[in-house]
Amino acid sequence: MTVRLAYALAAALAASCAQEQPRALSGYVEADYLYMAPQEAGVVSELAVTEGDGVASGDLLFRLDPARMAYAAARAAAAAAAAETRAAESGVLDQAVAEAQAEFARARDAYARAKALHEDGFVSEARLDDERARYEAATARLERALAEREAARREWRSAESEADLARRRLADLAVHAPAAGRIERVYRRVGEVVAAGDPVVALLPPENVKIRFFAPEPMLASFAPGDEVAFSCDGCVAERRARIIFIATQPQFTPPVIYSLKEREKLMFLIEARPLEPQGLRPGLPVDVKAPGHG
Numbered sequence: 001m002t003v004r005l006a007y008a009l010a011a012a013l014a015a016s017c018a019q020e021q022p023r024a025l026s027g028y029v030e031a032d033y034l035y036m037a038p039q040e041a042g043v044v045s046e047l048a049v050t051e052g053d054g055v056a057s058g059d060l061l062f063r064l065d066p067a068r069m070a071y072a073a074a075r076a077a078a079a080a081a082a083a084e085t086r087a088a089e090s091g092v093l094d095q096a097v098a099e100a101q102a103e104f105a106r107a108r109d110a111y112a113r114a115k116a117l118h119e120d121g122f123v124s125e126a127r128l129d130d131e132r133a134r135y136e137a138a139t140a141r142l143e144r145a146l147a148e149r150e151a152a153r154r155e156w157r158s159a160e161s162e163a164d165l166a167r168r169r170l171a172d173l174a175v176h177a178p179a180a181g182r183i184e185r186v187y188r189r190v191g192e193v194v195a196a197g198d199p200v201v202a203l204l205p206p207e208n209v210k211i212r213f214f215a216p217e218p219m220l221a222s223f224a225p226g227d228e229v230a231f232s233c234d235g236c237v238a239e240r241r242a243r244i245i246f247i248a249t250q251p252q253f254t255p256p257v258i259y260s261l262k263e264r265e266k267l268m269f270l271i272e273a274r275p276l277e278p279q280g281l282r283p284g285l286p287v288d289v290k291a292p293g294h295g
Contacts, residue, residue, distance in 0.1 A: 023290075024232075024289060025213045025215055026213060026214055026288065027211050027214065027286070027288070028212060028285060028286050029209060029210075029211055029281045030211070030272075030283060031204050031209050033185075033202045033208070034202070034204070034205065034208070035199035036061055036175055036203055037175075037194075037199045038172070038175055038194060039169075039196055040064065040169060040172060040173060041193070042064035043065040043191065043192070043193055044062055044063075044064060044189065044190050044194055046063040047186070047188075048061055049183045049201060050183065051186050052182065053182070053183045054181070054183075055180065055183065055203070056177065057178065057179050059177045061175050062175055062201065063175070064173040066170060096145045096148070097142070100138070100141045100142040100144075101142055104142045107138035108135055110134065114127060115128060115131075175200070179205040181203045181208075182203070182204050182206075183203060185201065186201050187199050206278045207274070207278070210272050210274050211242055211275060212271070212272050213289045214271070215269050216267065216268055216269075219291065219292060220269050223244055223247060223292075224244065224247070225245060225247060226243065226244060228241050228242065228243050231275075231288060231290065233281070233285055234286065235285075240275055240276070241275070241277075242275045242276060243273055244271060245272050246270075247270075247271050247272075248271070251269050252267070
């Protein structure tokens, strides 16, 4: 009798525990926005989108006034053109280098012969000094010719690099969508001054939508990155699925009460998952993720 009673109590306790396990886990839709900002400070001269617009990758989002940057780009281009002209005239410098090299070779050979003859006593000290002076002068001339040619080339390369930078900075005043998505927010309007790095619009690519839900510690072993979970939401005509991308290693207490199924405190772990079909899921939308063992 006592044994049967113990079994009955154990069964009742197990059934009670099973009933306490939630059938759904509370969560909500979250998003990783792309905050589109200029690399340069300036005045917004064109705003090509409004909130709610869908955009394709490469579409123009906004543009800053190019007047100041266009002037700088024109000056840099003119400087590069002048340097290129001077570099194009490097044929003269090439000729000077060739002549200096030939003179250097002659002076080097003459000095070597004079040095050998001087050691044998056939050339005087004065003659050796003359040949050494010619050799040193030829060496200095060659070094000068090479330096002048390299300076002209370096000037052209530097001017061309500055012109390229100015052109890129001018082009960067027009900011385009890096991916297809929806314009969620517009922070600046035409005529407003914007600082470098200050967002003008917020773009949400569909692949950046995710759901965040909370699982109690006893259920945590049922989830792993890469696993798929089923979830439902208000307005969803059918159950959807999402792939887990993140599981918190540290617990937190009850999730925000507006998303909680039961207003009680217990340790919960945050889990994030990417919906396989994110269409129609708006940030902030509550979702119910099917708990393991319920379907």
